[in-house]
Amino acid sequence: MPVFTDAVSTSVKVLSGLLAIACITLCWLFYPPIYPRNIPTIPFWVTLLPFFYDVDQEETFKRYIRKPLLKHGAVKFFFGGQWNILVQRSTYLAEIFKNEEVYQKSGNDKKLPHSVIAEYLGDNIISSRGNDYRTYRTVIKPGLQENFDPEPIIQNAQKLYSLLRQLRTDGKSAEPNIQDVLQRYSITNILTCLLNSDLSLLDDNNADLNKLQRQVKKEIFKPIFLSFPFLDRLGWLFPSRQRSRETIHAFAQELQRVVCAGHEEDSYWMASEKLGSRLFAARESGIMTHKQFRDNLNVVFVAGQENPQLAMLSALYLLGKYPDVQAKLRYEVDMCLDGDLSPVVLGKLPFLSSVIYESLRLFPPISQLVNRRVDRPVNLGDKIYIPRDTYVGYNSYATNRDPSVWGLTADEFMPERWGTNNEDILKRFRRAKARAEFISFHGGSRACLGERFALLEMRITLFILVKNCTWTLDPHWPDRMTPAGPLYPRELRLVFDHRQG
Ligand code: HEM
Numbered sequence: 001m002p003v004f005t006d007a008v009s010t011s012v013k014v015l016s017g018l019l020a021i022a023c024i025t026l027c028w029l030f031y032p033p034i035y036p037r038n039i040p041t042i043p044f045w046v047t048l049l050p051f052f053y054d055v056d057q058e059e060t061f062k063r064y065i066r067k068p069l070l071k072h073g074a075v076k077f078f079f080g081g082q083w084n085i086l087v088q089r090s091t092y093l094a095e096i097f098k099n100e101e102v103y104q105k106s107g108n109d110k111k112l113p114h115s116v117i118a119e120y121l122g123d124n125i126i127s128s129r130g131n132d133y134r135t136y137r138t139v140i141k142p143g144l145q146e147n148f149d150p151e152p153i154i155q156n157a158q159k160l161y162s163l164l165r166q167l168r169t170d171g172k173s174a175e176p177n178i179q180d181v182l183q184r185y186s187i188t189n190i191l192t193c194l195l196n197s198d199l200s201l202l203d204d205n206n207a208d209l210n211k212l213q214r215q216v217k218k219e220i221f222k223p224i225f226l227s228f229p230f231l232d233r234l235g236w237l238f239p240s241r242q243r244s245r246e247t248i249h250a251f252a253q254e255l256q257r258v259v260c261a262g263h264e265e266d267s268y269w270m271a272s273e274k275l276g277s278r279l280f281a282a283r284e285s286g287i288m289t290h291k292q293f294r295d296n297l298n299v300v301f302v303a304g305q306e307n308p309q310l311a312m313l314s315a316l317y318l319l320g321k322y323p324d325v326q327a328k329l330r331y332e333v334d335m336c337l338d339g340d341l342s343p344v345v346l347g348k349l350p351f352l353s354s355v356i357y358e359s360l361r362l363f364p365p366i367s368q369l370v371n372r373r374v375d376r377p378v379n380l381g382d383k384i385y386i387p388r389d390t391y392v393g394y395n396s397y398a399t400n401r402d403p404s405v406w407g408l409t410a411d412e413f414m415p416e417r418w419g420t421n422n423e424d425i426l427k428r429f430r431r432a433k434a435r436a437e438f439i440s441f442h443g444g445s446r447a448c449l450g451e452r453f454a455l456l457e458m459r460i461t462l463f464i465l466v467k468n469c470t471w472t473l474d475p476h477w478p479d480r481m482t483p484a485g486p487l488y489p490r491e492l493r494l495v496f497d498h499r500q501g
Pocket residue numbers: 125126127137140144194300303304305307308311364365366369371439440441442445446447448449450451453454
C-alpha cells in the first residue's frame with residue numbers, strides 16, 4: 001500500500017511540474033514578461049500561421065501587424081524562440097543606425113549558436129562587430145567598391161533573355177520557373193564579376209552549386225524551426241535537420257571548390273583586387289582563419305546573389321502587372337543609341353532608376369531582420385524603454401510603405417514619385433536613405449556594401465529585357481506572395497513575348 005501511495009504521489013508531482021512548466025511557457029508566450037508596456041504585442045501564433053495554413057505573408061502583415069506597427073512605430077514580436085522589438089518608424093530607425101555602440105550587431109551565431117541557420121552563415125561581415133568586423137570590412141569592402149566591368153553582366157543578361165524567352169508559355173504554366181533562371185543568372189554574375197570564377201550556370205542547369213543553394217534555401221526558411229530554433233538541438237527527433245546540416249556543409253564545400261579552383265591553379269589573382277582574390281589572400285596570409293574565410297565567402301555569395309535575384313524578380317513582377325509602366329520604360333530604353341550602354345551603366349536613365357528604386361521600396365529583398373542586441377538599457381525615441389540584452393530588428397516592408405512619409409499612395413507602384421530628372425531622383429533616393437525612410441539597403445555605417453553592384457546589375461538586366469521583349473503576368477498565376485521568410489512573389493509566372501524588329 002505505501003509503495004502504491006508513493007507511486008501516486010510521484011506521478012502527481014511530475015504532472016504538477018509539467019503543468020507548471022506548460023503554464024509558465026504559455027504565460028511567457030501570451031504575455032512577454034520584461035518588455036516595454038507602452039507598445040503592443042503581436043500574438044506569438046502569427047509567426048506560426050504558415051506552419052498550419054497556406055498563407056500569403058502580405059495578407060498576414062495587413063491583417064495582424066500593420067496597424068499596431070504603424071500606430072506605435074514598434075511592436076513586441078516573437079521570433080527565433082524569443083521576444084524581440086520590431087521597429088518600423090524612421091526616426092527610431094535613424095537613431096538605431098546611428099548608435100552602433102548601443103544597438104550592437106549580433107547575428108545568429110551569437111543568438112542561436114546551435115541552430116541550422118547559424119551553421120549556414122556563421123560569423124560574418126554582416127552580423128559581426130568590433131575587431132572581427134573591422135578585419136572583414138578591410139578585406140571585403142575594396143572588392144565591392146571597385147568600378148565593375150559591365151561587359152560580363154551585359155553578356156549574361158543576353159543569355160538570361162534567351163532563357164526567359166524559352167519560357168514563353170502562351171498562358172500555360174512555365175517550367176523551369178523564372179526564379180530558378182534568375183538564381184542561375186545572379187549566381188553567374190557574382191561568380192564572374194566578383195569571385196574570379198568562370199563557371200556559368202546559364203549554360204548548365206545541373207551545376208551542383210545551384211542545386212545545393214536551392215536545397216539550402218528550402219531547408220532554412222521552415223517557419224517552425226525559425227520560430228523555435230531550440231528544436232534544432234533535437235537532431236535525434238528531427239533527422240531532417242541533420243540532413244540540413246549536411247546540405248549546408250556540402251554547399252560550403254562546393255562554393256569553396258568553385259572559387260578556390262581558379263586561384264589555386266593560377267597566380268594572376270595575386271595582383272587582382274577582386275573580392276574572391278582578396279578573400280583567398282586573407283586566408284592564405286592568416287588574416288582570416290579558415291572558418292572566417294568560409295563564413296564570409298558564404299555570406300557574400302548568398303547576399304550577393306539572393307538579394308539582387310529577389311529584387312529583379314519583384315521588378316519583373318511589378319512591370320508585368322503594370323504594362324503602362326513597362327511601356328513607358330520601353331519608350332525611354334528605345335531612345336538610347338543601340339550598342340551604347342554607357343548611360344545605363346552610369347545610371348543616367350531617369351525612369352529606369354525610378355522603376356528600380358520604386359520596386360525596391362515596395363519589395364525590399366530583406367523584408368525583415370532581427371540582428372541587433374541592446375548592450376545597455378535604452379529609451380528609444382525617449383519613449384520606448386528597452387531592457388539590456390533585448391533583441392531589436394526592423395521591418396523594411398512596413399517602413400518603406402509608411403503613409404506618413406510616402407503619402408496615401410504608399411502601397412502603389414508609382415515610379416514617378418521619385419522625380420523626373422536624374423538629379424532630383426538621386427537626391428530623393430539619398431535623402432530617403434539618410435532619413436531611414438527607405439531602408440532596403442539599411443543605412444548608416446552598416447549600410448549595404450553591395451548596393452553599387454546590385455544597382456548596376458539591375459539597370460543592365462532591365463534594360464536588356466525591356467529592349468528585347470514584353471511580358472505580362474501569366475493569367476493562370478494566382479497573384480500571391482511567399483508564406484514566410486523574405487517577402488516576394490511566390491512561384492511567379494510570366495508570359496514573355498519577343499519584340500519584332
Ligand atoms: C538589391 C540588392 C541588395 C539589397 C536590397 C541588400 C540589402 C542589404 C541590407 C538590408 C543590409 C544590412 C543587413 C543588416 O541589417 O544586418 C546589407 C548589408 C550588406 N550587404 Fe547587401 N544588399 C543587396 C546586394 C548586395 C550585394 C550584391 C552584395 C555583395 C556582393 C552585398 C553585400 C553586403 C554586405 C557585405 C553587407 C554588410 C555591410 C556591413 O555591415 O558593413 N549586398 N545589404
